[in-house]
Amino acid sequence: MASSIVTHALTKRFGERLAVDAVDIELPVGVVSGFVGPNGAGKTTTIQLLLGLCRPTSGSAEVLGQSISDPASYLGRVGALIEAPSFYPTLSGARNLEVLTRLGRIDSRRIAEVLELVELSDRARDLVRSYSLGMKQRLGVAAALLPNPELCILDEPTNGLDPAGIREIRGVIRGLADRGITVFVSSHLLAEIEAVCDHLVMIDSGKIVFQGGMDRLIDAQQADIVATPEHPSDAPALAELCIAAGKPARVERDAVHVQAPEDWAAELNRTAMAAGITLRGLAVARASLEQAFFAITEGEQGEG
Amino acid sequence: MLGAFSSEWVKLRRRAMLLWGLGGGLFFAVLATIFTIERAVRTPQFFQGGRGVRISFAELEMPDGLVHGVVDVSGLIGIVALCLFAGAFATEYSQGTMRNLLVREPRRSRLLAGKFLAIAAFIGIAVVLEIVISCGVAFALAPGRGISTSAWTSSTGLNDLAQATFHVFLASVGYGVLGAAIGVLLRSPGVAIGTAVAYILPGEAIIVGVIWGGGDHWLPGQLLDSLAHGGNDNSSYGHALITLAVYVAAIAAGTLWLFRRRDA
Numbered sequence: 001m002a003s004s005i006v007t008h009a010l011t012k013r014f015g016e017r018l019a020v021d022a023v024d025i026e027l028p029v030g031v032v033s034g035f036v037g038p039n040g041a042g043k044t045t046t047i048q049l050l051l052g053l054c055r056p057t058s059g060s061a062e063v064l065g066q067s068i069s070d071p072a073s074y075l076g077r078v079g080a081l082i083e084a085p086s087f088y089p090t091l092s093g094a095r096n097l098e099v100l101t102r103l104g105r106i107d108s109r110r111i112a113e114v115l116e117l118v119e120l121s122d123r124a125r126d127l128v129r130s131y132s133l134g135m136k137q138r139l140g141v142a143a144a145l146l147p148n149p150e151l152c153i154l155d156e157p158t159n160g161l162d163p164a165g166i167r168e169i170r171g172v173i174r175g176l177a178d179r180g181i182t183v184f185v186s187s188h189l190l191a192e193i194e195a196v197c198d199h200l201v202m203i204d205s206g207k208i209v210f211q212g213g214m215d216r217l218i219d220a221q222q223a224d225i226v227a228t229p230e231h232p233s234d235a236p237a238l239a240e241l242c243i244a245a246g247k248p249a250r251v252e253r254d255a256v257h258v259q260a261p262e263d264w265a266a267e268l269n270r271t272a273m274a275a276g277i278t279l280r281g282l283a284v285a286r287a288s289l290e291q292a293f294f295a296i297t298e299g300e301q302g303e304g
Numbered sequence: 305m306l307g308a309f310s311s312e313w314v315k316l317r318r319r320a321m322l323l324w325g326l327g328g329g330l331f332f333a334v335l336a337t338i339f340t341i342e343r344a345v346r347t348p349q350f351f352q353g354g355r356g357v358r359i360s361f362a363e364l365e366m367p368d369g370l371v372h373g374v375v376d377v378s379g380l381i382g383i384v385a386l387c388l389f390a391g392a393f394a395t396e397y398s399q400g401t402m403r404n405l406l407v408r409e410p411r412r413s414r415l416l417a418g419k420f421l422a423i424a425a426f427i428g429i430a431v432v433l434e435i436v437i438s439c440g441v442a443f444a445l446a447p448g449r450g451i452s453t454s455a456w457t458s459s460t461g462l463n464d465l466a467q468a469t470f471h472v473f474l475a476s477v478g479y480g481v482l483g484a485a486i487g488v489l490l491r492s493p494g495v496a497i498g499t500a501v502a503y504i505l506p507g508e509a510i511i512v513g514v515i516w517g518g519g520d521h522w523l524p525g526q527l528l529d530s531l532a533h534g535g536n537d538n539s540s541y542g543h544a545l546i547t548l549a550v551y552v553a554a555i556a557a558g559t560l561w562l563f564r565r566r567d568a
Contacts, residue, residue, distance in 0.1 A: 052410050053403055054567035071410035080407045086400030090318050103311035103415075104408035143404065 010059035021206035034193030035186035037203035079149035085140030089129035134165030228281035308418020333434035340373035367461035378532035382479035393487030475532035
């Protein structure tokens with residue numbers, strides 16, 4: 001599969017601080033890829049390196065097949081929203097976009113198209129200083145879409161948004177994916193990424209700790225079997241039975257969470273029945289992205 | 305570069321830019337013209353030690369008398385240009401829009417040059433407007449004070465007018481180079497404008513008055529003043545032009561190097 005972003009030991013140091021540490025990323029074309037990690041993990045610096053906004057200390061990278069040492073060769077095909085949306089407050093939304101279309105020699109008809117896409121057409125003539133944060137974020141996405149990009153890099157597009165705003169941005173990202181645009185979206189809100197992405201790059205302390213399909217990550221994490229006894233008082237006894245069978249178990253909210261392969265659920269059911277415990281619920285709980293992230297990063301620290 | 309030039313004009317058309325960029329210089333130019341004509345005296349007057357000359361009718365009736373007031377405040381017009389340039393560059397950094405611009409125009413030298421030329425063109429229009437309106441005010445006020453305007457419209461007068469316009473514009477662009485460099489260097493409009501104005505207004509005067517008497521022959525603010533006047537007692541026009549050309553080349557090269565090298 002072709003790659004839209006490839007980095008080779010990409011490194012950025014600010015004085016003593018290593019912000020990006022020998023990062024190797026390979027982002028397939030056509031995916032919505034989440035770039036996740038805690039605040040200060042190196043997401044924004046990596047994005048700035050990819051956009052030619054800062055120079056790597058060492059290593060190299062290609063975006064859409066072109067070296068980041070020559071950003072002019074690929075940025076015409078890339079849309080970007082970098083950190084907080086920054087605009088000229090005393091210009092209207094449309095005029096702000098006009099600054100960028102003129103600069104990038106982009107057809108000015110795109111302004112109306114992208115404003116329509118992010119549902120800002122009715123506020124296009126209002127000054128940006130009157131916009132809410134959510135509207136500024138949407139205008140930022142509109143600015144990113146101006147060149148009709150093959151690759152869209154969005155840095156924390158849901159930052160500071162309320163749930164409704166987050167849902168709007170999520171919808172916009174899904175829309176981009178539907179149009180075949182590769183999206184690389186960073187966020188420290190893992191649940192957000194989980195909702196829209198099919199590919200994931202995880203970064204922690206400047207290092208990549210995972211990259212690949214979302215399903216691969218989740219599958220790699222052992223699922224919990226959740227057994228709920230009819231009588232809550234039976235939960236501790238059931239947990240003891242599981243532990244005796246060699247499966248780690250804990251009681252949470254009257255249910256027993258057992259770390260075991262999915263197919264052990266049948267055995268658990270039989271064990272409970274043999275002990276005279278009736279189950280009113282038996283399910284498999286897959287690890288959330290957040291759980292997977294912490295499992296990986298804690299594992300990395302343990303290895304370190 | 306044309307894209308950067310054209311893009312900058314969207315911002316230059318903002319009301320605040322028109323108010324401060326055009327209005328600021330216009331205010332000084334018109335005020336200076338009114339003062340010059342209204343306070344002119346029939347015979348030259350000198351105050352203590354020859355300082356504080358009030359202009360005479362005879363001087364105003366010379367072919368170059370028309371723009372006397374404007375040229376006298378060319379330093380203030382230059383300060384407006386300096387603030388405009390410093391603010392335009394520093395604000396892009398402080399409000400985070402520089403990154404947006406660099407994504408759409410990653411060729412930084414083109415971005416810098418296009419942006420600079422657009423603001424210089426704006427300053428050019430402002431200077432022409434300031435001089436045209438000042439001339440209108442001068443023509444309106446002069447007859448009332450009994451000042452003859454016939455030499456102003458002579459071929460020498462028109463030539464002096466064109467030269468004065470060019471000199472004031474050139475000096476304003478010189479101030480602009482300084483402002484742009486400080487804006488790129490400091491990246492904060494308040495700090496950049498404050499530093500630039502503090503250097504040009506009291507800074508150079510203190511240097512010349514206290515530290516280095518010969519500074520009036522070499523310091524950029526003094527040379528820009530000389531340039532605007534087409535040469536003065538401190539420096540000839542040729543000396544000012546050549547020395548400033550060297551300064552501008554050095555400052556422009558340094559600014560370009562910094563702008564291209566620095567992380568955005």
